[in-house]
Amino acid sequence: MEAGLEQLAEAEGTTATWLKKHHLMYTAATRHPLILSIRDGSIDLDSFKRWLGQDYLFVRAFVPFVSSVLLKACRESDNNSDMEVLLSGLASLNGEIKWFKKEASKWGVVLSSIAPQKVNQDYCRFLESLMGPDVEYTVAITALWAIEVVYQQSFAHCLEEGSRTPPELAETCQRWGNEGFGQYCQSLQKITDRRLLRATNEELKKAEVALLRVLEHEVEFWNMSQG
Numbered sequence: 682m683e684a685g686l687e688q689l690a691e692a693e694g695t696t697a698t699w700l701k702k703h704h705l706m707y708t709a710a711t712r713h714p715l716i717l718s719i720r721d722g723s724i725d726l727d728s729f730k731r732w733l734g735q736d737y738l739f740v741r742a743f744v745p746f747v748s749s750v751l752l753k754a755c756r757e758s759d760n761n762s763d764m765e766v767l768l769s770g771l772a773s774l775n776g777e778i779k780w781f782k783k784e785a786s787k788w789g790v791v792l793s794s795i796a797p798q799k800v801n802q803d804y805c806r807f808l809e810s811l812m813g814p815d816v817e818y819t820v821a822i823t824a825l826w827a828i829e830v831v832y833q834q835s836f837a838h839c840l841e842e843g844s845r846t847p848p849e850l851a852e853t854c855q856r857w858g859n860e861g862f863g864q865y866c867q868s869l870q871k872i873t874d875r876r877l878l879r880a881t882n883e884e885l886k887k888a889e890v891a892l893l894r895v896l897e898h899e900v901e902f903w904n905m906s907q908g
């Protein structure tokens with residue numbers, strides 16, 4: 682088993698069980714050819730720029746989604762530290778949007794003229810479907826954890842020993858591959874596992890489906906960026 686998966690499995694929570702059960706999908710999302718091409722230095726820079734522009738639009742749509750999870754936590758959570766974890770995640774998106782703008786200008790990507798591609802629209806629509814008051818906190822936080830952990834595991838892979846990530850892409854990999862973001866993902870995973878322990882069978886089903894949908898959307902997002 683890979684080091685990343687082993688680490689996640691240590692907690693032995695429901696999320697770890699699901700990642701093992703769906704390891705093919707999980708690996709497809711976290712070891713996508715686009716990520717492997719960053720890691721081995723063969724990345725086509727047009728793919729990177731396409732990803733950058735589309736991901737900026739995604740992150741703008743991601744902000745209201747994270748806010749909606751924060752709102753659910755405030756209303757439904759049995760543990761008041763959840764709010765602090767989610768608030769820190771929301772706050773870091775402020776710096777992230779600024780970073781996208783700076784990074785785009787560095788690469789000559791004009792963000793104002795980028796239209797979302799269909800795959801991106803579909804993913805954003807999926808986020809919207811999770812924002813309603815009818816969606817349980819447990820289901821929404823499962824999706825949020827999955828979205829974040831895919832990026833954390835993908836970009837951390839590009840920073841591991843032996844990777845040949847081009848220096849001009851190091852900052853991008855650091856953004857999601859850094860230790861702090863890893864801790865944030867672990868906090869989300871702990872919250873998710875705690876909620877899943879108390880979930881009804883129906884909620885468990887919905888949460889597992891949400892995880893799978895996230896993994897599918899993430900694979901599609903990388904595919905779209907590769908062109």
Ligand SMILES: Cc1ncc(CNC=O)c(N)n1
Nearest residue numbers: 736739740743828829832902
């Ligand atoms: C498509 C996608 N998935 C996950 C993330 C990571 N979350 C926030 O930045 C992201 N930026 N884009």
